[in-house]
Amino acid sequence: MDRFRRLLCATDFSEHAGIATRRAATVAATLGAELQLLHVLSEPALRTLVALFPGSADAExxxxxxxxxxxxAEAGRLREAIDGVAVTTRLGNGDPDDEILAATESADLLVLGAHGQNPLRDMVIGSTAERLLRKATRPVLVSRAAPEPPYRRALVPVDFTGHSAGAMRAAAAIAPDAELTALHVFELPFEGKLWLAGVSDDEVNRFRALARAQALKRVLELAAGLGEAGSRIRPQVVQGSAARSILEAAEEIDADLIVMGRHGKSAAEAFFIGSVTRHVLSDATCDVLIMPA
Structure with missing residues (x-):
């Protein structure tokens, strides 16, 4: 995803959704993009309401x-607060998942609010947000921090799968003026067994240095493939646990955005949110942009 021209922000008018609509408007204004606000009147909820209050025929x-x-009113507040933002509105009626996913097909980016301090911890599995993150074929921006215009420091974890270059391009597109850090986290294969086999500290350190150098070279090659945008990318290679290292790096650089893929490397994760992505979504204090497979 090299360009974000049409943004869709789903809102339920909650405080968290308000943060998301403000962020969506900020991104739209920065990129000169169109923003559509969507609210879905849940058909099952409406049926329940009519059943509970049969005398209220005009309730719907x-x-x-x-x-x-x-x-x-929300669209008006955004136009007043953010210069140059183009906002339209849309009301849906039906199943929220279906309505939002259908609307997303004509958008380049879906923006959702994160409920609570930990967006995935606070989600019940099977909730609307969880299902949208799993099923959306477009990038999903989970907005959780009070929006400051515009993004200033973005972290892009890369694992050298086919999705890494796309995540870097997306970061450069959604944060055109931000400092970009491309982070690769590696683990030395069989390091524990090397120690048990009596391999010397010097030899283990040599293996580590070699793995680090090879990873750094690949990150630089990915950055070079972005052309001019690649010059904004600062490579970083660390050894450790992927999720923990990503969160630590985000805190270290004071990132206001993390951009990463939705799935892990395992085929078993093809229909689910990858474990590393899930961990980052759960504990990150900044916005997270999730790229589809």
């Missing part, structure tokens, strides 16, 4: 009118 109409007023 009133709820729809209220939602229309609220979404237009």
């Amino acid at each position: 109409i009133r709820l729809s009118e209220d939602a229309r007023r609220m979404i237009e």
Whole structure:
């Protein structure tokens, strides 16, 4: 994803959704993109309401009118607060998952608010946000920090799979003026067995240095493939646990955005959020942009 021209932000009018709509508007204004706000009136919830209050035949109409007023008011606040942002609104009626996913097909980016301090810890498995993260075929920006215009420091973890270059391009596109750090985390294969086999400290350190140098070379090659945007990328290679190292690096550089792939390397993770991505989403204090497979 080299360009984000059409942004979709799903809102339920909560405080967390308000953070997401503000971030979406900030990104849209920065990129000269269009932003559409979407609110879905849940059809199952409406049926429940009618069943509970059978005498309120016009309840659905009133709820729809209220939602229309609220979404237009939100769009107005964004236009007033952020110069040059182009905002349209849309009301859906039906299953929230289906409506949001269908709308996302005509967008380049879906923006969601993170509920609570830990977006995935606080999600019940099978919740709307969890399912959207799994099923969306477009990048998903999970916004959790109070938006400061615009992104200043972005961290891009790379694992040298086919998705790494795309994540770097996406970071350069969504944060055109930010400092970009491309991070690779490595583990020395069989390091524990090397110690048990009596391999000397000097030899183990030599293996580490070789692995680090090879990884650094590959990160630089990825950056070079981005052309002019590659000149903004600072390579970083560390040894350790992937998730923990990503979170530590984000804190170290005071990142306001992490850009990473949705899936891990395992085929078993093909339908789920990869374990490293899940961990980062759970504990990151900044926004996280998840790229689809």
